[in-house]
Amino acid sequence: MKEKIAIKKVSRDTFHPKSKFYITTPIYYVNDVPHIGHAYTTIVADVLARWHRLSGEDVFFLTGTDDHGKKVATAAKEAGKTPQAFADSVVKRYHEAWKKLDISNDDFIRTTEKRHERVVIEIIRLMNKAGDIYKGEYEGWYCVPDETFLTETQLVKGKCPECGRDVEKVKEESYFFRLSKYQKPLLELYRKNPDFISPKNRRQEIINRVQTGLKDLSITRETVKWGIPFPGDNKHVLWVWIDALSNYLSAIEYPEPKYKKLWPADIHLMAKEILWFHAVIWPAILMSCRLPLPKKVFAHGWLTIEGEKMSKSKGNVVDPLKLTEKYSVDSVRYFLVREIPLGDDGDFSEKALISRINGELVSDLGNLASRVLTLAERCKSYQGNDELSRNLDFKKIENHVENMELHHAINSIFDFIHSVNKYINEKEPWKLEGKQLEQVVYNLLESLRVIGILISPFMPSTAEKLNRQLGVKAGSFKDLKFGKFSGKPRKGEHLFKRVA
Ligand code: MSP
Secondary structure, three states: OOOOOOOOOOOOOOOOOOOEEEEEEEEEEOOOOOOHHHHHHHHHHHHHHHHHHHOOOEEEEEEEEEOOOHHHHHHHHHOOOOHHHHHHHHHHHHHHHHHHOOOOOOEEEEOOOHHHHHHHHHHHHHHHHOOOEEEEEEEEEEEOOOOEEEOHHHOEOOEOOOOOOEOEEEEEEEEEEOHHHHHHHHHHHHHHOOOOEEOHHHHHHHHHHHHOOOOOEEOEEOOOOOOOEEOOEEEEEEOHHHHHHOHHHHOOOOOOHHHHHHOOOOEEEEEHHHHHHHHHHHHHHHHHOOOOOOOOEEEEOOEEEOOEOOOOOOOOOOOHHHHHHHOOHHHHHHHHHHHOOEOEOEEEOHHHHHHHHHHHHHHHHHHHHHHHHHHHOOOOOOOOOOHHHHHOOHHHHHHHHHOOOHHHHHHHHHHHHHHHHHHHHHHOHHHOOHHHHHHHHHHHHHHHHHHHHHHOOOOHHHHHHHHHHHOOOOOOHHHOOOOOOOOOOOOOOOOOOOOO
16 A cells, blocks of 8 residues: 555657557447447547558557446346347447448457457456455445446435436445555646546546545456456456456557557547546556556547437437438548537537538538539640648648547648639639640649548548549558649549438
8 A cells, every 4th residue: 555656757659659559449338239429439539540540650440349247238138148149249230330430440359259358367467466456345336337336425316426327236245456546646647647638627527536535446246247257256257347448458469569569558539428437447457557558548528419318218319320321421420520529518410410511511522523523624634833732731730630629620621622612713714725724723633632631531431532533542641742643533423412
C-alpha cells in the first residue's frame, strides 16, 4: 500500500516516433445484433484509422466482441442456445455489418478465443505478483445489462444509476483487485497528461469521482459460469470487464513483438457510459502489471433516434444494414460524422440525413464532379496551374482531425469544394475554347483529384468512384500537391442519388 508508483508523463512519442497508430473501439456485447450506436463508434474509428494510413503511419485498427458475462449468457438462454453457439451467431452479424459499412479493421478479437484467454491469465498473474489480488466476500448489487457492481448508495430509487434498470443482490465469495491503491497514481496520471481523458468536460467528472476515493474492486463471480475461469480457483470466473479490457493487449499478442511495436494504444474510443472502465479501471490494471498506459481515452456522446433514446421497447432501434439498403453506405458514414460534433450527444433522423444527402452530397460534391467530368469531355489535353491550391488549407483540416473535431474537418474540406464550385461559376468554362478551356479544366480535374484523397477516409467508396472517373489511382496525403494530374477522365454515373 505504501509502495510509490512512478508515473511518467505519457508523451506521444514515448516508444515510436510518430510511425504507428493503434486505435480501438469497445468490444461489443453479443447479447444482440449491432445497431447504429455501435456503427457510429466503429465508423468514427474507421475514419481515424483511414486518415492516419493516408498520413503514412503504420495503423492498427482493432474492434471485436465481448462474448462472456451474464448478459450474454442470459440472452443465449432466452434464445435456447448455448452461450458459445449464440455468440457465434451474433458475431456473424457484426462481421456482416462492418463489411457492409466499409470498416477497415485490421483485426477482430473475440474474448472466447484462446489467444485472448492466454493473455488474460498472464494479466491476472502480473496483478497477483504485484500483491494486488486478495480473496474476500462481495456483498452488494449488480446490474446485469451494464455488467457493473454497485453499492447501495449508488442506486437511484433502487435501480441502476446508469441505465435505470433493475439490479440484483449479490453475496458471494470473490477475489478483489486493490483498486484503492491506485487512487493517487491515477490522479497523478490525469494531472500530468491533461489530454489522457478526452474530451475535457468528461475529464473533470472522472477526476471528481476518483478524488472521493476508490474502493477495491470485485473481479470474479461465483454464480456466473460463462467466462474465463479464475486461474488457480476454477469455481470462480473472471468478471467480464477485466476479461474485456484485456482485449486491447491480447489482440496485439502481449508480450510478443507485435505488442512491442504497437503498445501503448494511441486512442481507445468509446461512448461516455463506459469511460470509467477505460479511464480508471484499465489504467489501474496496467499500473498493477507495470505496463505502459494508453495515450488517450476518448468518450463520445450518445446517439438518440429522432430525439428519443434507442430501445427495443420503443421499437426505434436502427439496424445499420437496413439503413444502407435505403441510403448509400457513404451517405450514412458522412452523415454520422458530419452531423454530430464528436463528444456531444447527437440525434439520428432520416430527415436530417436526406437533407445532407440532397444538399452537400448531391448538389455540392456530386454536381461538381459531374460538371467537371462533362467539361473534360470537350478537351483532348490539359495544361494548367496551381491557382486553386491556395483555397485548400490542409493544415487546418489536419488539426481538426488531430483534435478529434471530425465535423469541422469535413466542413473545411467542403469549404474547398465550395471554392471550386465558385471557380467554375466565375470562369464560365462553357464559354471558353482551346487553351483557355484546357487550363480551367485541368485545374478543376486536379482539384477533384485532391478532393478524392481528402474525402476517402470518410467516404471510401465515393472516393474510389471519383478516382475511377478521373482515371487516377488512389492517392495519399503526400499526393496533395497540385500539378500532378495525369489521369484519363471518363464520366460515369453521378456520385450520389438524390433522395425524393
Ligand atoms: N462490452 C462492453 C465494452 C467492453 S470494451 C473493453 C460494452 N459493450 S456494448 O455492446 O454495450 O457497447 C457499448 C458501446 O457501443 C458504447 O460505448 C458505444 O461505443 C456504442 N454505443 C452503444 N449505443 C450507443 C448509442 N446509443 N450512442 C452512441 N454509441 C453507442 O459496453
